[in-house]
Amino acid sequence: MGKKTNALKGILLQATFLSSSFAGGAALLPTATYAQATCTLGGNPAACNVSPGGLISITGDGTNGQNDAGSKADADAGPGSPVSLTNTGTLASGAVAASSAGGQGGWGAAADWTTSATSGGNGGNATIVNTAPITTPAAQSYAAISAVASGGNGGMGGGGNDTNGSQPGGTGGNAGSISITNNGALTTTSSGSGISAVAIGGAGGFGGYTNGISSGPSGSGGSGGNANVWSKGVITVSGNASPGIYVNTTGGAGSNGTGFARSNNAGGQAGNGGSSNGATVYNRGAITTSGDNSSGISITSMGGWGGSVGYVGASANQTGGSGGNGGTVELTQIGAITVSGTGSAGISVVTTGGVGGQGSYHSHDEGGNGGAGGNGGAITITTSAGVAIQTNGAHSAGIYANANGGVGGPAGFAYGYLSAGGTGGNAGTITINHVGAITTTQAYSSGI
Numbered sequence: 001m002g003k004k005t006n007a008l009k010g011i012l013l014q015a016t017f018l019s020s021s022f023a024g025g026a027a028l029l030p031t032a033t034y035a036q037a038t039c040t041l042g043g044n045p046a047a048c049n050v051s052p053g054g055l056i057s058i059t060g061d062g063t064n065g066q067n068d069a070g071s072k073a074d075a076d077a078g079p080g081s082p083v084s085l086t087n088t089g090t091l092a093s094g095a096v097a098a099s100s101a102g103g104q105g106g107w108g109a110a111a112d113w114t115t116s117a118t119s120g121g122n123g124g125n126a127t128i129v130n131t132a133p134i135t136t137p138a139a140q141s142y143a144a145i146s147a148v149a150s151g152g153n154g155g156m157g158g159g160g161n162d163t164n165g166s167q168p169g170g171t172g173g174n175a176g177s178i179s180i181t182n183n184g185a186l187t188t189t190s191s192g193s194g195i196s197a198v199a200i201g202g203a204g205g206f207g208g209y210t211n212g213i214s215s216g217p218s219g220s221g222g223s224g225g226n227a228n229v230w231s232k233g234v235i236t237v238s239g240n241a242s243p244g245i246y247v248n249t250t251g252g253a254g255s256n257g258t259g260f261a262r263s264n265n266a267g268g269q270a271g272n273g274g275s276s277n278g279a280t281v282y283n284r285g286a287i288t289t290s291g292d293n294s295s296g297i298s299i300t301s302m303g304g305w306g307g308s309v310g311y312v313g314a315s316a317n318q319t320g321g322s323g324g325n326g327g328t329v330e331l332t333q334i335g336a337i338t339v340s341g342t343g344s345a346g347i348s349v350v351t352t353g354g355v356g357g358q359g360s361y362h363s364h365d366e367g368g369n370g371g372a373g374g375n376g377g378a379i380t381i382t383t384s385a386g387v388a389i390q391t392n393g394a395h396s397a398g399i400y401a402n403a404n405g406g407v408g409g410p411a412g413f414a415y416g417y418l419s420a421g422g423t424g425g426n427a428g429t430i431t432i433n434h435v436g437a438i439t440t441t442q443a444y445s446s447g448i
Contacts, residue, residue: 036087036088036089036132037050037056037085037086037087037088037089037096038085038086039058039083039084039085039086040058040082040083040084041058041060041081041082041083042060042081042082043082046058048085053137053139053140053142054091054093054094054095054136054137054140055094055095055096055097055140055142056085056087056091056094056095056096056097057085057096057097057098057099058083058084058085058097058098058099059083059098059099059100060080060081060082060083060099060100060124061080061099061100061101061102061103062077062078062079062080062081062100062101062102062103062121062122062123062124062152063077063078063103063121064077064078064103064104064105064106064152065077065078065103065104065105065106065118065121065170066106076105076106076118076119076121077102077103077104077105077106077118077119077120077121077152077170077173078102078103078121079102079103079121079122079123079124079173080099080100080101080102080103080121080122080123080124080149080176081100081124082100082124082125082126082127082176083098083099083100083124083125083126083127084098084126084127084128084129085097085098085127085128085129086128086129086130086131087128087129087130087131087132087134088131088132089132090132090133090134090184091132091133091134091135092135093135093136093137093138094134094135094136094137095134095136095137095140095142095143095144095145095146095192096128096130096134096144096145096146097128097142097143097145097146097147097148098126098127098128098146098147098148099126099147099148099149100123100124100125100126100148100149100176101123101148101149101150101151101152102120102121102122102123102124102150102151102152102173102174102202102222103120103121103152103173104120104121104152104153104202105117105118105119105120105121105152105153105154105170105173105202105205105219106118106170117154117169117170117205117219118154118170119154119170119171119172119173119205119219120151120152120153120154120170120171120172120173120202120203120205120222121151121152121173121202122151122152122173122174122175122176122222123148123149123150123151123152123173123174123175123176123199123225124149124176125149125176125177125178125179126147126148126149126176126177126178126179127147127178127179127180128145128147128179128180128181128182129181129182130145130181130182130183130184131183131184132183132184133184133185133186133187133233134184134185134186134187135187135188135189136187136188136189136190136192137189137190138189138190139190140190140192141190141191141192141239142188142190142192143188143192143193143194143195143196143246144186144187144188144192144193144194144195145180145182145186145194145195145196146193146195146196146197147178147180147196147197147198148198148199149175149176149177149178149198149199149225150175150176150198150199150200150201150202150225151172151173151174151175151176151200151201151202151222151223151252152172152173152202153172153173153202153203153204153205153252154169154170154171154172154173154202154203154204154205154219154255169204169205169217169218169219169255169271170204170205170219171202171204171205171219171220171221171222171271172201172202172203172204172205172219172220172221172222172252172253172274173201173202173222173252174201174202174222174223174225174274175199175200175201175202175222175223175224175225175249175277176199176225177199177225177226177227177228177277178197178198178199178225178226178227178228178229179227179228180195180197180227180228180229180230180231181230181231182195182229182230182231182232182233183231183232183233184233185233185234185235185236185285186231186233186234186235186236187235187236187237188236188237188238188239188242189238190238190239191238191239191240191241191242191291192237192239192242193237193242193243193244193245193246194231194235194236194237194244194245194287195229195231195235195244195245195246196246196247197227197229197246197247197248197249197279198246198247198248198249199224199225199226199227199248199249199277200224200225200248200249200250200251200252201221201222201223201224201225201250201251201252201274201276201304202221202222202252203219203221203222203252203253203254203255203304204218204219204220204221204252204253204254204255204271204307205218205219205255217269217270217271218254218255218256218269218270218271218307218321219254219255219271220252220254220255220271220272220273220274220321221251221252221253221254221255221271221272221273221274221304221324222251222252222274223251223252223274223275223276223277223324224248224249224250224251224252224274224275224276224277224301224302224304224327225249225277226249226277226278226279226280226327227247227249227278227279227280227281228279228280228281229245229247229279229280229281229282229283230282230283231245231282231283231284231285232283232284232285233284233285234285234286234287234288234335235283235285235286235287235288236287236288237287237288237289237290237291237294238289238290238291239290239291239294240291240292240293240294240341241291241292241293241294242289242291242294243289243294243295243296243297243298243348244287244288244289244294244295244296244297244337245281245283245287245296245297245298245299246298246299247279247281247298247299247300247301248299248300248301249276249277249278249279249300249301249327250276250300250301250302250303250304251273251274251275251276251302251303251304251324251325251354252273252274252304253271253273253274253304253305253306253307253354254270254271254272254273254274254304254305254306254307254321254322254357255270255271255307256270256271256307256308256309256357269309269318269319269321270306270307270308270309270318270319270320270321270357270371271306271307271321272306272307272321272322272323272324272371273303273304273305273306273307273321273322273323273324273354273355273374274303274304274324275303275304275324275325275326275327275374276301276302276303276324276325276326276327276351276377277301277327278301278327278328278329278330278351278377279299279301279327279329279330280329280330280331281297281299281329281330281331281332282331282332283297283331283332283333283334283335284334284335285334285335286335286336286337286338287335287336287337287338288337288338288339289338289339289340289341289344290339290340290341291340291341291344292341292342292343292344292393293341293342293343293344294339294341294344295339295344295345295346295347295348296337296338296339296344296345296346296347296389297331297333297337297346297347297348297349298345298348298349299329299331299348299349299350299351300350300351301326301327301328301329301350301351301377302324302326302350302351302352302353302354303323303324303325303326303352303353303354303374303375303406303425304323304324304354305321305323305354305355305356305357305406306320306321306322306323306324306354306355306356306357306371306372306409307320307321307357307371308320308321308357308358308359308409309357309358309359309360309361309368309412317359317360317367317368317369317412317419318359318360318368319359319360319368319369319370319371319422320356320357320358320359320368320369320370320371320409320410320412320422321356321357321371321409322354322356322357322371322372322373322374322422323353323354323355323356323357323371323372323373323374323406323409323425324353324354324374325353325354325374325375325376325377325425326351326352326353326354326374326375326376326377326403326428327351327377328351328377328378328379328428329349329351329377329378329379329380330380331347331349331379331380331381331382332382332383332384333347333381333382333383333384333387334383334384334387335384335387336387336388336389336390337387337388337389337390338389338390338392339390339391339392339393339396340391340392340393341392341393341396342393342394342395342396342442343393343394343395343396344391344393344396345391345396345397345398345399345400346389346390346391346396346397346398346399346438347381347389347398347399347400348397348400348401349379349381349400349401349402350401350402351376351377351378351379351402351403351428352374352376352377352402352403352404352405352406353373353374353375353376353404353405353406353425353426354373354374354406354425355373355406355407355409356370356371356372356373356374356406356407356408356409356422356423357370357371357409357422358370358371358409358410358411358412359371359409359410359411359412359419359422360412361412361413367411367412367413367419368411368412368419369411369412369419369420369421369422370408370409370410370411370412370419370420370421370422371408371409371422372408372409372422372423372424372425373405373406373407373408373409373422373423373424373425374405374406374425375405375406375425375426375427375428376402376403376404376405376406376425376426376427376428377403377428378403378428378429378430378431379401379403379428379429379430379431380431380433381399381401381431381432381433381434382433382434383433383434383435383436384436385435385436386435386436387434387436388436388437388438388439389434389436389437389438389439390437390438390439390440390441391439391440391441391442391445392441392442393442393445394442394443394444394445395442395443395444395445396440396442396445397440397445397446397447397448398438398439398440398445398446398447398448399432399434399438399447399448400446400448401430401432401448403427403428403429403430404425404427404428405424405425405426405427405428406424406425407424407425408421408422408423408424408425409421409422410422432448434448
């Protein structure tokens with residue numbers, strides 16, 4: 001297919017991009033090796049960790065809740081502690097990272113209806129400030145700057161017996177907020193984004209299984225965090241699945257409701273999906289990527305999916321969980337974007353509502369209704385006058401934006417009875433302000 005300039009055609013592609021996460025568990029080197037880096041943990045000065053691969057990091061992850069066979073969980077999941085990292089010196093072979101994820105919720109005992117689950121811990125806030133050039137090591141798949149502030153998953157409730165119902169599942173923890181400020185050129189020599197920000201809500205835990213009178217409800221997902229990225233400097237990225245700037249602030253999934261065997265039991269309710277809190281990205285500098293599935297800028301802010309319900313007893317129908325809402329995304333780009341790989345948009349922004357879960361089903365009673373889909377968020381994309389965007393691979397739009405509402409969940413199955421599918425979510429608004437050239441050179445690659 002020939003070259004197309006400023007082509008304004010229908011959306012042809014929706015791609016999901018994964019960023020490279022930083023590796024943990026590496027042996028530590030003296031902090032003095034990188035004296036230009038300072039860290040805080042919980043608001044107090046702390047030593048930065050430095051791996052042999054040159055990764056400077058700080059971690060404030062919460063502790064996991066303990067599983068228990070007693071009357072309650074021994075310990076709740078701990079929240080992540082706020083963390084910050086500031087780097088002021090050139091890293092010729094290194095990277096910086098900050099992580100504050102909530103702990104995983106504890107599980108109740110599988111055969112003890114008295115034991116309860118605990119919820120996942122909330123993620124703490126993660127802040128990174130960089131004022132110098134960073135080039136990542138050739139042998140390491142690091143993002144040059146990486147921040148994680150995700151919620152922990154909820155635990156599974158204790159199981160029931162012939163006379164007692166099971167316990168509820170724990171809710172997913174909420175993600176923390178991310179703030180990244182960059183004033184240096186970023187270069188990755190292997191796979192890995194220039195900037196990666198991930199703040200995903202924890203998934204809800206399953207309600208306990210039972211053959212008794214009722215199943216405990218399953219947990220809902222936690223909310224996705226808010227991400228703010230401000231960057232000034234050229235970003236050059238190598239490798240597949242490595243956007244120049246990658247942001248993901250998605251709500252956690254609601255857990256599926258628990259099915260059971262007895263025909264007269266009430267089924268466990270499904271959990272609802274968590275909503276996203278959106279993202280704001282301001283980038284002043286050119287971006288170049290060369291790998292497949294490596295957009296110049298990729299932002300995802302989606303609602304979590306609602307859980308589905310399984311088999312339930314007579315006259316005990318349950319509605320599927322509702323999908324969470326997508327968050328609001330605002331992007332400002334000042335500088336050219338050039339991408340070369342397949343499936344690599346110049347700019348890709350997705351903020352859609354979560355899908356509703358399926359209603360319960362039964363062999364002769366009516367089925368449960370499907371859960372409602374979540375609403376899509378609003379998208380605003382603004383580029384400065386004269387900014388040029390060029391893609392050189394197939395399935396690579398210049399600007400791709402998706403703000404769809406989530407699909408309503410299907411109705412539960414039943415013989416001879418009708419139930420309703422869930423309502424779909426509302427789409428969000430999309431505003432694109434671009435006055436520069438958009439050039440795409442391969443097939444299935446719209447301008448916008």
